[in-house]
Amino acid sequence: MKESAAEGKGTPVMELGPILRSMKRSKVRFGLIVLEVALTLAVVANCITMIVDAKKQMAKTSGFDDDNILSVRSVPFDAAFKENGYLDNGLKQDIAAIRATPGVRAVTDTRFLPWQGGGSSTMLKAFGPKGEMLRTQIYAIDEGFLDTLGTHLVEGRNFTHEDVDRDTQRVRALADVNREKGPDGNPREKFLQDILITRAYARLLFGESPSYLGKLLEDTEGDQYRIIGVVDPFYNPYGWQIHDYAVFYAVYSRSFEGGEAFLVRTEPGRRAEVMQALDAKLLAVNGGRNVTLRPLAEVKNGYFTNQRAVEVLMSMIVVLLVLVTSLGIVGLTSFTVAERTRTIGTRRALGASKADILKHFLLENWLVTTMGLALGIVLTYALNMGLVSSVSTAKMSWLLPAGGVVLLWLAGLGATLVPALRAARISPAIATRNV
C-alpha cells in the first residue's frame, strides 16, 4: 500500500525536508486539502464582499426620521367624495384629527413615500437658452412636509399655509383650462411656481453657488419654477439615478380615485400607539372610505428584501463552509495519523518528543493550508471578477482575502490540533508491535 509506505528512518522531525517528502507521497490527499481551502477562501471572501455590500446599502440613510414615520392612505368609496368641496373639507378634518392625536409630532399631506423604490419624476432645466433637461423627483407637499420628515432647510424659507392654499387654487385652475398653444406647441402664457429644491439637484443644475434662492428652472413646456428654499438632506432611491434630486411644490392633493395620502411623524417610541389610535379615529371622522396605515420601517424593509436575503443566506453559507472545510481537514489529518501510527511510534521510540510530533503535524498542515490559500487568492479574484460583472456589487477590498486567509489559517490549525494531539499521544511501544 503506497499511501502508508514508511517514511524516513528516524530523521529529525523539525526539518522541512521530511515533511515535504512525506507530503509528496500522499499528493492526492494533500492536493484535496489545497483545493478545498482554495475554494473555501474564494467563496468566503466573495460572500463576505456581498454581505458587506448589502450592509452598506442598507446603512444608507434617507436623512428622514424613518423609525417614527407612518404612511396613511385613505381611499373613499362614498359617492359624496366625488364633490371637490367635500374632498377639501375631508382633507382639512383629517389633518386636524391627525394633528390632535396624542403622540403625533407632525403631519403632511403628500403622496411622497420614502423607500418605495420610486415616486414621481419629471424633466427640468436651469432657465435660459443653455443647459439640458435633467430628470428629478417631484412631489406636491404642504407646509408640514419638512417637519414630518425631519429634514431641514439649509437656505431660504418653507412654504406657509397661505402659500399652499394659494398655489393649490392656481394649479387646479390651470388644469381645468385649455391653454392656448404657441407655434412651438407649448402654452403661450408661462406659469410661474415657487418650489423647494434639494441641495444636490440645485448643485447639478446651477453648479456650486453660495446661494440658490431666486434662481429659475423651466420644464419641457416652458413653465417656470422659482427656488424659495433649499433642502438637505434628502435621499429616496429611484429607478433612475436621481436619488438625491427632488423639487417640491405646494399643493394639497386629494381626489376621489386617488384618495388622500399623509405622512405622520410620531414622538419617538409612540408609533404603534399612534397607529392604533389613527385607525379608529380616521374612520370615525368619515366612514365612507378605507384607511390603510403602514410604518415607514416596513416599507424600508420591503425595499431591502434582496439585501436582507443576501445578508442572512450568505452568512449561513460562510459559517457552513468553514465548518465543512474544518471537518474535512480533521478527517484527512485523522486518516494520516492513523496511517502513520507505526512511524510515529518509531520516532517516539527514537527520541522524538510529543511536542515534536505535534509540531510536525501542525507544520505540515500549515504548509498545505498556505498552499491552498495561495491558490485561493487567485480563485477569489477570478470569482470576484465573474460575480462583479454579473452582480453590481462593489469590487472586493484586499482586506477581505487577507481576513479570509487569517480565518482559514486559524480554522486549519484548529482542525489539525485534535488529530495531531492524538498523534502526539501515540506510545513509543507501538513501534515494537506487529513488526
Added chain:
Amino acid sequence: MILYNMRIAMKSLKRSPILSTVIVGGVMLGITVSTIFSTIRHSFAKDPIPHKSSALHYIRLDSWDPLRPYVPEQPTIPPTQITYRDMTALMKSTIPVRQSGMFKSNLWVSLPGGMPGGHGAGGTAAAGSAPDAGPPPDSAKTAASGRAPAIRPERVETRLCFADFFTMFEVPFRYGSGWDRKADTDAAQVVVLSEEENEKLFGGANSVGRTIRIMDRDFKVIGVIDHWRPSVRFYDLTQAFLSAPEKLFIPFTLMPPMQIGTGGNTDGWKSGPSPGFEGFLASETCWLQFWVELPTEEKVHEYEDFLTAYVMEQKKAGRFGRPLNNRVTPVLAWMAEQGVVPNETSAMAVVSLLFLAVCSLNLTGLLLGKFLARAPEVGVRRALGARRIDIFMQHLVECEIVAVIGGVLGLLISLGGLKILNKWMQVVLNRGDLFRIDLPMTLLAIGLSLLAGFIAGVYPAWRICRIQPAVHLKVQ
C-alpha cells in the same frame, strides 16, 4: 451486476454506520444549499409559459420626445409602454393570431344592493406620474356610515384587456370562459373573476351568470379562473411583477366610457390638445402594455414590416420624431431586459454550487480512507478473479448510493427551507408561493447528487481497484 454491487455497497455502509452517516450528511448539506439557491434563481428565471413563450411578443414603439430620449443614459431604448392612440391603431392589424392591449387599475367592487360606488374620476395626463405602490386597502374595520352594506366595498386590482388575453396567455377556467371579441366591440359589461375573488364574493360557488357591481355599473360574471399562479406576472413586467394575477378582468373597451385611469406607470412628455380624460387619451402618454401572438418567423417579419409602415405613416402626420425604433420582443427576452432575475440570486446560485464542490472534495478524503482500509478484502476478491473494472464499479456504486441518499434527504430539507423563505416573502412582499421545487429542480438536485457522488468517489474507487492483490494477501 449493478444489483450485486448495490447489495455489497449496502453491506459496506452498514459496517461503518458513523462514517456512512457523515458522508450522507455531507452530500445532504451540499444538496440542500445548492437546491435552495438554484430554486430561488429558477423561480424568477423559469419560462412562465413554456410552449408559447417564443410566440408571444411584447410591442414597443419610440413615440417619445424628438428632443431627448426616453432614458437619457440609454438613448436606444424606446418607452416601456405605448400610447392609447398607437394601441388603438395596432389593434386593427390582422397579422397576429391573437393580440391585446391592457393595463391594470384598482376599481371599487361590491355586490348589487350594497354600497353604491361612483364612476371614475378619470386619470390625469400629468407627465411622469408614478404608481401608488401601497397595498390593497384592508377590509372592513368598522361599519360604514349610514347605509351599511353587506360587504364593505373594496378597491380590487382589475385588468382591462381584450378577449384574446385569456387564450393568448392560456388562462385556466374553473367555470365559464373569457368573453368573445364581440363583447370587446360592444364594450359589454362582463367580468372574469379570479379564484380568490369568487371565493370572497360567492363562497366559491359557480357564479357564472351572477351580477357584481364595479364602480357604478352592474357586470355579469362570465367566467371564473381556476388556480392560476404564473411565477412572475409576465404579461405586465412594468411593475410589481411578483404579484399574483389581478382579481378581476373586464373588457378594455369599457375604459373610455367609464373613464378608468391606470393603476400602473404612466410616462408622458406631451399633454393632449384638451384637458381632462379626452386629452389624456389623445396625449403622448405611454401607459399601456401590448402583446401579440406571432407563431412563426414569417409572421414576426410580416408584423415588423407592418409596424414600420405604421410608424412611417405617423411620421408624415408629424408624430414619431425620433429614429425608427420598434421592438417586437419575445417573453424570455423581455423578462431579461426588465431584469426579472435579481442579480443576487445568480451570484448565490454560483456560490452554492461551489459549496457543493467543497462538500464533494471533503467526501473524497473520507472515502479514500474508508476504501483503503478495505484493501486486504479487495486483495482477496482480486485474487479470486474480480477484474479491476468490477472493483471500480463496486466502489463507485457505493459512492453513488450514499450520494443519492444524501441528495434525497437534502431535497426534503430544501422543501422545508424554501417553506420558511416563502413565509418570509409573504410577510415582506405579500407573495407566499414563489419558491417551488418543480420537476426540473428535482432532477437538478438528483443530478447534482450523482455528480457529487462521482466527483467524490472516482479517485478513491480508482485507487482501490489499482491495489496489488499479492501485497495484501501476504499480510493475511
